[in-house]
Structures are given as structure tokens and as C-alpha cells.
Amino acid sequence: MRCIAAIPARYQASRFPGKLMERLGEKTVIRTTYERVSAMELFDEIMVITDSEAIFHEMNSHGARVLISQKQHHTGTDRISEIAEDLEADIIVNVQGDEPFIERRALEKLLKVFKKDIKGDIQLSTLAHPLKDPFDIQNPHRVKVVTDKNDFALYFSRSSIPYYREGEERADYLGHIGVYAFRKQALIDFTSLPILANERAERLECLRFLEHGRKVKIVRTTYKVIGIDTLEDLQRARKKLLFYK
Known part of the structure; x- marks a missing residue:
């Protein structure tokens, strides 16, 4: 089973434009994420797909395989789907470019879902x-x-x-982590599915599969996400990096 990690890297993020080119220690956020995933040795290939010349040059100068998307896209998954047809892969994992602390064990559990799914029933899983x-x-x-x-x-x-309803607090809320693992054909199909009411309202790409009657397997992990969506998130990430050192 050939597994590829694809990192969508949009420059003009709605809440924090240019965040992937911000510094996290001595490196940019996008480079930190790429090198962390690369060091895991879980994937046969890792690539960055971006709409930005700045991100392209940043990653290309550090030896990454990086592609420029040719179309405007609503989501990172749509961006990856643009080039999915040409990828030699069974499983394609969308790792967000703003997840510089993603853990190996979380991605490993995600991939194990497909290794155990001998009949090929599961088309998409997420954390x-x-x-x-x-x-x-x-x-x-x-x-x-x-x-x-x-x-x-x-x-x-x-x-x-x-x-x-009774206002009772319970510890069974689940937070979604925006890392998706697709079978190749499911990813190709994703971009052809129309965006429906719930995805449009919530602006959550994972709802597209559900609204079209597809199943999404949830993989539970203890990984506590530190995605970078705001300047405050970046400041927290910088503190965490210092703690790691």
C-alpha cells in the first residue's frame, strides 16, 4: 500500500494571512510541518501543494517536492484533489500546513485503519x-x-x-483534527461533489462527504492539536517549541 502525505499550503488564510511563512524558531511554519512529517518515515512520498510563489520558493529551496495549484479552491482537500489523478498512491493523507506539532502515533493510527480494512469499505478517515x-x-x-x-x-x-439539555457538563466531547486520509479515488471524487447547505453554513469540508451519504471513519487519539489559525496560536506554538528544546 503506497501512502503519500500531501500538505496544502494556502498563503491567504482567512483568519491569519501569511501564517505559513511566519517564523517558528529558526524555520517557517510550513517548513517545520514538512520536516516533522518527513522525519516520521511513515510515507512513501511527501509534497506541498500551494497557491503561493513565496511558499513554493521557500520549500523548493529546502529540497521539498512542491507544486503550484492552477485553480482557486474552497478547501485544502480540493487543492490536493486537483493533482490526485497524477499521483501514484493508494492512500493520500492531507496534513494541514499549520500543524507543526502533529504526532507520529496519530498519523500511524490513521494509516492502520486502511491496513486493517481488507475489503476496502473505508474511503475516508480523520482524527x-x-x-x-x-x-x-x-x-x-x-x-x-x-x-x-x-x-x-x-x-x-x-x-x-x-x-x-439539562446543562450537565460531561467529558465526552470530541474535537476534530483536520487531518484526512483518503483512498485515491475517494479524493478524486471529493472535488466533484457539490457543496451543499451544511458545508456552506459551517465552512467545514468534512461535511461534504456526510451530506452526500458517504461514511467518515473517526480515529481517536490523545494528540492535543496546536494548529495555527491566529496570532495567539502562533505565540503559543513558539512557547511550545521553546519547551521542546
Whole structure:
């Protein structure tokens, strides 16, 4: 099974434009993410797909395989899907460029789903971790997911789902981590699926699969995401990097 990691790298992020070219220690955010994934030795190939000449030159100058997307895209997954047809791969993993602390064990668990799925029933899997902090539960930038008993997604939302009618706080909220593993054909198909009402309202690409009746396997992990969506996130990431050193 040939597995590729593809890192979508949009320059003009809506909440924090240019964040991938910000410094995280001695390197840019995008370079830090790329080198972290590369060091895991989980993938047969790793590449960056970007809309930015600046990101292209940054990554190309450090030996990465980097491609410039030719179209405008709604999501990182759509950006990867543009070039998926030409990739020699069975599984393509979308690792967000703003996840510089993504853990090996989390990605390893994601890939194991497909290794165990002999019949090829699972087309898309993604990560989730327990949410216990009330701030994270209420924060619309921390996406939540609810699952069925077999850990297939029922719904993703920026709202605090599930809602407890009696107001009781419970420790079974799941926070979605925006790392997706697709079978190649499922990724190719993704971009041809129309964007429907819920994805348009929530601006969550994972809802596209659900709204078209496809299943999404949730892989639970203890990895606590430190994605970089705001300047405050970047400051926290810089502090974490100092802690690592």
C-alpha cells in the first residue's frame, strides 16, 4: 500500500494571512510541518501543494517536492484533489500546513485503519481527540464531531455538540483534527461533489462527504492539536517549541 502525505499550503488564510511563512524558531511554519512529517518515515512520498510563489520558493529551496495549484479552491482537500489523478498512491493523507506539532502515533493510527480494512469499505478517515476544556467546547474555531457506536461520524460542527439539555457538563466531547486520509479515488471524487447547505453554513469540508451519504471513519487519539489559525496560536506554538528544546 503506497501512502503519500500531501500538505496544502494556502498563503491567504482567512483568519491569519501569511501564517505559513511566519517564523517558528529558526524555520517557517510550513517548513517545520514538512520536516516533522518527513522525519516520521511513515510515507512513501511527501509534497506541498500551494497557491503561493513565496511558499513554493521557500520549500523548493529546502529540497521539498512542491507544486503550484492552477485553480482557486474552497478547501485544502480540493487543492490536493486537483493533482490526485497524477499521483501514484493508494492512500493520500492531507496534513494541514499549520500543524507543526502533529504526532507520529496519530498519523500511524490513521494509516492502520486502511491496513486493517481488507475489503476496502473505508474511503475516508480523520482524527479526533477528547475535549474537556469548557473554552474549547464553546470555541467555534475548535470543530466538534459526534459519532455512532462504531466511530463513524454523524456530524461535524463549530457548535458545542452534543448539546446536553439539562446543562450537565460531561467529558465526552470530541474535537476534530483536520487531518484526512483518503483512498485515491475517494479524493478524486471529493472535488466533484457539490457543496451543499451544511458545508456552506459551517465552512467545514468534512461535511461534504456526510451530506452526500458517504461514511467518515473517526480515529481517536490523545494528540492535543496546536494548529495555527491566529496570532495567539502562533505565540503559543513558539512557547511550545521553546519547551521542546
